[in-house]
Structures are given as structure tokens and as C-alpha cells.
Amino acid sequence: MTVSADTWLPLGPLDDLEDGERREVTLPTGKIVLLIHAEGKIHAVCADCPHQDTPLAEGSVEGTILTCPLHFWQWDIRTGEEVGIAELPLEIFELRHTDGEWFIRA
Numbered sequence: 500m501t502v503s504a505d506t507w508l509p510l511g512p513l514d515d516l517e518d519g520e521r522r523e524v525t526l527p528t529g530k531i532v533l534l535i536h537a538e539g540k541i542h543a544v545c546a547d548c549p550h551q552d553t554p555l556a557e558g559s560v561e562g563t564i565l566t567c568p569l570h571f572w573q574w575d576i577r578t579g580e581e582v583g584i585a586e587l588p589l590e591i592f593e594l595r596h597t598d599g600e601w602f603i604r605a
């Protein structure tokens with residue numbers, strides 16, 4: 500499968516990802532994405548911290564603020580923007596919901 504920057508990859512219905520839950524998915528590109536259902540909306544962010552690659556699935560989420568468990572950098576998962584002491588933004592991914600199925604832009 501050829502994956503370009505404009506490829507939308509299916510993620511399935513995600514009906515079982517409840518508000519407050521998160522799940523890692525591996526894209527065909529090899530990139531691992533963390534899906535987070537927060538405040539009624541599903542967000543997709545890079546699963547590894549941009550500081551030292553710590554798995555962000557082990558971090559905490561309060562509202563739409565994700566905190567890395569190692570040095571406590573924080574980001575707003577709606578935008579990937581740094582909050583507080585974070586020095587680098589967090590990569591986020593665009594999601595689309597069509598005909599009951601979710602897609603992520605590679």
C-alpha cells in the first residue's frame with residue numbers, strides 16, 4: 500500500500516473508545532498514533548513524547564491537556580501546542596468521520 504501525505508487511512512468505527520479513554524494504533528507508515536477521546540471528541544496525536552520518546556499513553560489527560568509522565572511536558576491535544584514548560588509542539592493528526600467509520604490522514 501502506497502501512503503502519501505494525502506492518504507486517509509481507516510481506523511474503524513471506534514464506538515468502543517469511550518470518553519476519557521485512549522488507544523494506540525500503528526499506521527501502515529509505521530508511525531504509532533495515540534487516539535484520545537476527551538471532552539466528547541476524538542483526537543489523534545503522536546504516541547511518543549517529542550522530548551525523549553517516552554510513550555505518552557502512560558501520561559495523564561485532564562480536559563484536553565496531555566501530560567508526559569517523565570518530565571511533565573504538556574500539550575493541548577486539540578492543537579499540539581505546548582503548555583507550560585514544554586519546549587516542542589506535539590504532532591497531531593487530522594481525523595475524519597464518514598459513514599460511521601473514522602479515518603486518519605497519514
Ligand code: FES
Nearest residue numbers: 548550551567570
Ligand atoms: S520525555 Fe516527555 S517530557 Fe521528557
